[in-house]
Structure formats: C-alpha cells, structure tokens
Amino acid sequence: MAPKHPFPIPAEDCYESLKWAYENSELLGINRERIALGGDSAGGCLVAAVTQMARDRSLGVNIRFQVLIYPFVDQSMTSESNRRFTDTPVWNSTLSKHMKRGYVQDANIENYVYASPIEGSCENLPQAYIETAEFDCLHDDGIHYAEKLRNQGIAVEMNETKGTMHGFDIAQKAPTTKAAVTARIDYMRRKF
Numbered sequence: 102m103a104p105k106h107p108f109p110i111p112a113e114d115c116y117e118s119l120k121w122a123y124e125n126s127e128l129l130g131i132n133r134e135r136i137a138l139g140g141d142s143a144g145g146c147l148v149a150a151v152t153q154m155a156r157d158r159s160l161g162v163n164i165r166f167q168v169l170i171y172p173f174v175d176q177s178m179t180s181e182s183n184r185r186f187t188d189t190p191v192w193n194s195t196l197s198k199h200m201k202r203g204y205v206q207d208a209n210i211e212n213y214v215y216a217s218p219i220e221g222s223c224e225n226l227p228q229a230y231i232e233t234a235e236f237d238c239l240h241d242d243g244i245h246y247a248e249k250l251r252n253q254g255i256a257v258e259m260n261e262t263k264g265t266m267h268g269f270d271i272a273q274k275a276p277t278t279k280a281a282v283t284a285r286i287d288y289m290r291r292k293f
Contacts, residue, residue, distance in 0.1 A: 104203030108216045112150045123162045137165045145172025149218035164227040166292045171234050176217035180241035192267035194238040223249045228256040230288040234265040
C-alpha cells in the first residue's frame with residue numbers, strides 16, 4: 102500500500118494477479134473466458150488501469166466487463182465535483198490530494214496513464230458498469246470515463262445513485278445500497 106509502495110507497484114500487482122488467475126484458471130476451477138474485473142474508489146482506478154494494461158501488453162485475457170464503483174480515474178482532480186466536494190464525509194477532494202501525494206510520487210514516471218486511466222486510450226476496452234455517488238468528489242470521474250469509453254464505441258451502463266456520498270454502500274441495509282447492489286448483480290448476471 103502507498104505511500105510505502107507507490108505507483109506503479111499496486112497497478113502492477115493487480116495486473117500480475119489477473120495474469121496468474123488467467124494462467125491458473127484450471128487450478129482455480131474458473132472459466133478463463135468468463136473473467137471480469139471490479140473495484141470501488143481506488144480499486145476502480147486499479148480495474149481501469151489493469152484493463153488498459155492487459156490490452157496494451159497483449160495478455161490474451163478476454164475481460165468480459167469491468168465494474169467501476171465511484172472510481173478515482175482522473176489524477177488531475179480538476180472536475181467540477183472535485184472543486185465542489187472538499188469536505189464531504191468519508192471521502193472528499195482534500196483527502197484525494199493527500200492520497201495522490203502518497204500514491205503518485207513521480208508524475209513523470211513511465212506509464213503514468215495507468216495511475217490516471219482517463220488519460221489513457223479507451224480503445225478496445227471491455228464494456229463497463231459505472232456507478233457514481235451524487236455528493237462525491239469522484240462523481241465526475243465516473244461520468245467522464247463513461248463518456249470516453251462511449252466515444253470509443255464501448256457499451257457503458259451508468260448508475261448515478263442519488264442522495265449518496267462516497268462509500269454510501271457501507272450502510273448495507275439502506276434502501277439505496279440494496280438498490281445499488283441489486284443493479285450491480287443484475288448487470289453481472291446479464292453480462293456473464
């Protein structure tokens with residue numbers, strides 16, 4: 102974990118995990134043709150990065166889809182939601198700035214786009230389910246990444262949850278969380 106292990110170590114670890122799972126699918130008892138990736142917040146960043154890495158490195162994995170829950174995919178942090186939500190509970194742009202200093206210690210590093218996937222190419226990426234929280238500094242990250250994917254002809258299903266903040270789904274019994282989890286599961290069932 103950063104800052105002890107900054108970018109690119111987390112992204113490379115995730116890529117190697119995907120590669121290992123694909124190469125050991127028989128041992129794991131999984132269908133290597135039915136692999137999908139999902140993550141929330143910084144995990145959404147890692148999913149977006151790994152899908153780009155798998156494509157760029159010709160790994161050969163046919164990633165069926167990606168599930169990005171309030172993803173942090175834009176290290177520029179210049180969006181309107183980033184400017185607006187500076188002190189929201191759980192997560193906000195003030196905390197994002199601190200996180201960036203620990204995670205991206207050198208913006209000139211090779212393959213920086215994997216730290217900020219919105220800056221990379223979205224060509225030939227897997228389809229996506231993207232979920233945003235209304236009162237979240239990362240709200241626009243999800244919207245802008247969806248637009249970038251769609252501009253490349255990638256199918257994207259958006260779920261813009263209302264009245265929510267980053268990490269809202271920690272309240273597992275809340276109706277909003279139940280609806281969001283149901284939408285996620287429905288998407289995965291349809292795509293698998």
